[in-house]
Amino acid sequence: MTTITAPAPPAPATPAPDSGPRWARPALFGLLLAVGIAYFYNLSASGYANSFYSAAVQAGSQSWKALFFGSLDSGGAITVDKPPAALWPMALSVRLFGLNSWAILAPQVLMALATAAVLNTALRRRFGPVAGLIAVGVFALTPVAALMFRFNNPDALLALLMTVTVWCVLRALEHGRTTWLLWAGAAVGFAFLTKTLQAFLILPPLAVLYAVCAPVPVRRRIGQLALATLTMVVAGGWWVAIVELMPASSRPYVGGSQNNSFLELTFGYNGLGRINGEEAGSVGGGGRGGGGGGGWGETGIGRMFNSEVGGQIAWLLPAALILLAAGLWLTRKAARTDAARAAFVAWGGALLMTTAVFSFMAGIFHQYYTVALAPYVAALVAMGVTVLWEERGAWWPRAVLAGTVLATALWAYVLLGRTPDYLPWLRWAVLAGGLVGALGLLVVGRFGGRVLAFAVVALSCAASLAGPAAYTVNTLNSGHQGSIVTAGPSAGGFGMGGPGGGPGGGRGGDGGQRGGMRQPPGQTQGQGQAQGNQQSNAPGGMPTMPGGTAPGGTGTGTGTGTGFGEGLRGGGGGGGMGGLLNGASVDAEAEALLTKGADDYTWVAAAVGAQNAASYQLATGEPVMAIGGFNGSDPSPTLAQFKRYVEEGKIHYFVSGGGMGGGMGGGPGGSSGASSRISSWVTENFTEVTVGSATFYDLTRPAS
Numbered sequence: 250m251t252t253i254t255a256p257a258p259p260a261p262a263t264p265a266p267d268s269g270p271r272w273a274r275p276a277l278f279g280l281l282l283a284v285g286i287a288y289f290y291n292l293s294a295s296g297y298a299n300s301f302y303s304a305a306v307q308a309g310s311q312s313w314k315a316l317f318f319g320s321l322d323s324g325g326a327i328t329v330d331k332p333p334a335a336l337w338p339m340a341l342s343v344r345l346f347g348l349n350s351w352a353i354l355a356p357q358v359l360m361a362l363a364t365a366a367v368l369n370t371a372l373r374r375r376f377g378p379v380a381g382l383i384a385v386g387v388f389a390l391t392p393v394a395a396l397m398f399r400f401n402n403p404d405a406l407l408a409l410l411m412t413v414t415v416w417c418v419l420r421a422l423e424h425g426r427t428t429w430l431l432w433a434g435a436a437v438g439f440a441f442l443t444k445t446l447q448a449f450l451i452l453p454p455l456a457v458l459y460a461v462c463a464p465v466p467v468r469r470r471i472g473q474l475a476l477a478t479l480t481m482v483v484a485g486g487w488w489v490a491i492v493e494l495m496p497a498s499s500r501p502y503v504g505g506s507q508n509n510s511f512l513e514l515t516f517g518y519n520g521l522g523r524i525n526g527e528e529a530g531s532v533g534g535g536g537r538g539g540g541g542g543g544g545w546g547e548t549g550i551g552r553m554f555n556s557e558v559g560g561q562i563a564w565l566l567p568a569a570l571i572l573l574a575a576g577l578w579l580t581r582k583a584a585r586t587d588a589a590r591a592a593f594v595a596w597g598g599a600l601l602m603t604t605a606v607f608s609f610m611a612g613i614f615h616q617y618y619t620v621a622l623a624p625y626v627a628a629l630v631a632m633g634v635t636v637l638w639e640e641r642g643a644w645w646p647r648a649v650l651a652g653t654v655l656a657t658a659l660w661a662y663v664l665l666g667r668t669p670d671y672l673p674w675l676r677w678a679v680l681a682g683g684l685v686g687a688l689g690l691l692v693v694g695r696f697g698g699r700v701l702a703f704a705v706v707a708l709s710c711a712a713s714l715a716g717p718a719a720y721t722v723n724t725l726n727s728g729h730q731g732s733i734v735t736a737g738p739s740a741g742g743f744g745m746g747g748p749g750g751g752p753g754g755g756r757g758g759d760g761g762q763r764g765g766m767r768q769p770p771g772q773t774q775g776q777g778q779a780q781g782n783q784q785s786n787a788p789g790g791m792p793t794m795p796g797g798t799a800p801g802g803t804g805t806g807t808g809t810g811t812g813f814g815e816g817l818r819g820g821g822g823g824g825g826m827g828g829l830l831n832g833a834s835v836d837a838e839a840e841a842l843l844t845k846g847a848d849d850y851t852w853v854a855a856a857v858g859a860q861n862a863a864s865y866q867l868a869t870g871e872p873v874m875a876i877g878g879f880n881g882s883d884p885s886p887t888l889a890q891f892k893r894y895v896e897e898g899k900i901h902y903f904v905s906g907g908g909m910g911g912g913m914g915g916g917p918g919g920s921s922g923a924s925s926r927i928s929s930w931v932t933e934n935f936t937e938v939t940v941g942s943a944t945f946y947d948l949t950r951p952a953s
Contacts, residue, residue, distance in 0.1 A: 273378035277369055280382060281362055284389045287725055288358045288399055293350040294728030297867055298401045300832045301732060301879065302336065304863035305329050306401070307348055308872065309340030316340050318492070320501040321859055322872035324851045324899075327885050329859075330505025330518065330878065332488065334442035335403035348870070357405045361398035364409045365389060368624055371416040372631055375588050380635040388627035392720040392736035393561040397620040400729060403444045404620045410440035411451060412624040415595050418455050422591050425465035427473050434477035438484025445519045447621070448485075450606055454598025462594075464586040489515075502885035504859070504878040509885070526611035545614045552608040553619065560664050560737045562619035562626070564717040566604075568657045569626045572633020573597040575649045579636055592632060600625035616735050641693065651690040654709045658683020661716035671738040672719055682712035731832075732860065832864035833904075836941045840868050843902060847871045854945070855891070856904035857881040857924045865904065874900060877924035884923045891927050895948045903931045905944035 297303040301321075305328075309316030312323040319333025320326070329336070338356040346352040365385045373381035388394055398405045414436040421429035433455070440448035456474060463470045492500065492511045506514040521527075526545075546557055554563050573593060580590035603621055607614065633653075640646040658679050665676035686709035693705045720737035843853045843865060855874035856862040862875035876891070877883045886894065894900050905928075936950040 269373065269378045273373070273381075276378070276382055277366075277385070280385050281365060284365060284385070285358065285362055287389070288361055288395065289355070290725055291728070292354050292358065292399060295354060295399065296350055296728060296730055298350075298354060298730055299732055299734075300730075300863040300867055301859050302329065302339075302401045302403075303353055304859070304866045304873075304875075305333075305336050306339045306343055306353055307867060307870070309333075309336055310343035310348065311872075315501075318501050321504065321862065321875050321878075322852065322866060324872040324874065325501045326852065326872075326874040327502040327859075327878050327883065328504040330514065331403055331444060332442040332511075334439060335406045335444075338406070339401060348867075353401050354399055357398050357400060360405045360409045361389070361394065364398075364412050364624060367409070367412050367416050368627060371412075371419060372592075372628060375419075375592055376632050376635045380631040383634060384627045384631035387565060387630050387714070388623055390714055390718045390721050391562065391564070391620075391623040391626070392717055392724050393617055393620045394623040395721040395724045396561075396729060396734060396736035397617050399725075400617075400734060402617065404617060407440055407444045407447060408620050408624060410436045410443060410448070411599070411621060414440070414451065415455065415599055415624075415628075418459060419588075419592055419595055421473075422459060422463055422586070423588065425463045425469070425473075427476060430459065430473050430477040431480045434480035435484040438481040438486070441481075441485035442488055445515045450603045450621075451599040454602055455595060458591060458594050458598065462586055462591050502878075502883070504875075504883060504885075507884060523612035523614075524606075524610050545612065548609050548611055550608055553604055553622075556667055557735075558616050558619060560667065560720055561616045561735065562622050564661060564664060564720075565626050565630050565657060565713065566622070567660055568653045568713065569600060569629040569633075571649065571653050571656065572637070573600070573629050575646075576629075576633050576636055579640065579646075589632075589636065593629070596625050596628040596632070600629060615733050617733075647691055647693070650709075651687040654683055654690060654713055655687040657713045658687075661713075665716055665719075668738045671723070675715060675719055679712050679715050682708055682715070686712050832860040834942065835864050835868035836943070838940045839865070839943050839945075842938070842940050842945065843869045843873075844871060846901070849898075850901045851894075851899040852901070854902040854904055855900050855927075857906070857928060861904060861906075873904075876927055881924045886927075887923050888926045888930060892930070898949070900948050902938070903928075903935070903946040903948055905932075905937075905946065 305315075305319055305321050308320050308323040312320070312325070314320070315323045315325055316337065317333065318325070319328045319331070319336050321329060338360075339353050342352045342356050343349075365388055368384040368388055369381035371381075372384050394408075397408070414433050417429045417433035417436060420426070421433065437448050437452065459474060460470055463473070465473075489511055492503070497509050502509050503511050503514055505518045507517075546552065547555060552558060553566060573596075576593040577590065577597070580587055580593065583590050600622060603625070607618060607622075634650070637646040637650050641650070661683070662676045662680045665672070665679065686705060689701070689705035690709060693702050723738050724736040847853045847869070851872065852874040853869060853871040854862075854865055855876055856865060857876045858881040859875040859879040862873040866873040874886075874894075876886065878885065891900075931946050931948070934952055935946040935948055936952050938945045938947050
């Protein structure tokens with residue numbers, strides 16, 4: 250009987266990251282180059298991507314104050330409903346290269362390369378260069394990673410910073426060095442300024458890991474963790490302190506809050522509200538735990554594997570869990586400070602904690618949130634495969650590897666079966682390859698030489714990665730616009746993009762920009778038409794926005810949900826309910842109207858709902874006030890404030906319709922109805938101007 254011994258504790262002098270065989274560095278650079286080329290490919294097809302954030306980026310490129318606060322417009326009316334850290338790299342890029350799709354999205358691709366490089370560095374220090382390369386490959390071929398690291402939501406920067414945090418904690422564990430733990434605290438603090446409390450999800454397992462396993466006395470561990478906590482508070486709290494202490498009249502309104510407080514936003518709409526489903530100002534409620542259903546999809550332990558989420562992240566999730574258990578079992582007898590076990594606990598703890606919260610949170614949840622899991626899955630797969638392969642002389646590591654490959658192939662067969670019209674042959678090829686590869690792994694340690702081993706490994710890798718690779722290629726070939734996007738081909742179901750189980754946002758775009766918004770500089774009408782034709786039916790795809798198809802685009806969404814989702818279908822003019830998630834159509838006539846005499850006004854227009862306002866701001870390059878923030882349900886500005894702006898001649902036009910608040914008295918969760926009162930006051934007192942399919946009210950021309 251062969252005895253499996255745990256890996257020995259690391260030597261006092263940990264190998265430098267650049268040590269290893271000669272081929273390691275060229276292989277890494279070559280792989281990163283390939284990832285960069287793939288992720289930069291077809292980047293401009295997404296246009297302005299999420300126009301909500303692109304408008305804030307455009308504003309930040311014009312005003313340093315707007316950049317600092319994350320204001321949606323350079324006039325400083327209201328901020329996005331997140332902290333501004335993710336906007337800063339994009340706004341600086343636009344300042345350097347001008348407003349275009351590449352300038353906005355290229356920083357996200359660079360974040361993908363940085364995340365891959367950190368993963369490689371973290372794994373090859375303990376598990377060797379092959380493990381590092383495997384991690385990079387698995388990460389890059391995760392469909393939701395290919396989506397979000399080419400998109401302008403905050404999740405890309407958050408995933409990078411969370412990966413950096415785990416890496417820094419593992420470096421601190423090597424010799425108990427305080428400096429690395431402080432860097433981890435700084436990374437978490439900056440991640441808080443990216444997406445608030447989601448940054449804290451991985452803290453409990455990492456803190457416990459360091460408190461138990463660091464190779465220094467207990468008192469020193471406690472002191473180091475206290476210093477790291479202080480660093481985290483300073484790194485994430487300085488901006489919060491400025492916002493909370495500054496007079497409200499001197500800064501933009503905090504979007505997403507009901508009381509103009511960032512702390513309220515943090516612990517309410519973006520905090521506990523996401524857990525219990527009670528987000529004040531949200532467009533709808535969520536499900537409940539224990540398998541309950543709701544506006545944001547079924548909650549429970551199977552959420553990450555269901556028809557809406559599975560194709561985004563879950564391809565290798567079962568493999569990661571199996572290999573995590575195997576790695577912990579293999580290192581069970583190792584010393585307290587063992588580096589290999591610490592790595593499994595760190596990456597595994599981050600994966601389990603984040604997955605649990607995502608699975609049971611009853612509030613707003615979108616499929617793309619799962620990009621946070623991609624680095625953890627990649628690390629666990631790479632580590633587990635490496636340590637088990639090293640022990641392949643014994644029967645049980647081979648059996649675990651074989652079982653992992655077979656389970657992955659079977660699960661890929663199920664996932665591919667959810668898109669039966671997309672590469673229908675692939676699911677059978679994956680199943681056959683996984684079966685043969687699993688059988689080969691059972692015998693490779695006892696029979697055959699290097700050639701057989703190479704063939705078995707190659708086949709097993711191909712069977713395991715073919716499914717996510719196919720979805721990733723589909724994602725890279727497509728443009729994605731709107732507030733809610735998904736990777737891969739249509740699964741034929743409804744997304745969790747809107748309350749009531751209605752259609753979510755998705756891929757594709759009318760005229761190259763979802764909702765028919767005019768193309769950003771650098772994107773042709775031909776590109777818009779191609780992607781409009783190709784991408785009209787995303788999973789849970791958001792229906793077409795008001796105004797119909799813009800020039801150069803023919804794609805339309807076809808989802809047919811229930812409840813609130815039905816209300817988001819089409820509807821007249823440049824605004825209306827359809828502008829809630831994806832913006833509105835802006836034609837040349839409307840652009841000309843708004844830009845004429847624009848320098849005489851702080852805001853060339855005001856529109857209910859941030860996506861509606863963003864459409865006009867991006868089309869004209871001029872500030873547009875977003876009444877009521879994202880949903881139109883924030884009580885900003887009040888009717889009295891809006892009247893004062895009009896009296897002072899700061900706003901030229903009011904855009905008819907838009908958002909939740911404009912047509913529904915403030916929308917669900919918004920009790921003030923400020924945007925509804927503003928809409929009523931404007932329509933009763935000012936002259937209507939119809940331009941093309943859009944209706945405006947000239948706030949400088951009172952009605953007779």
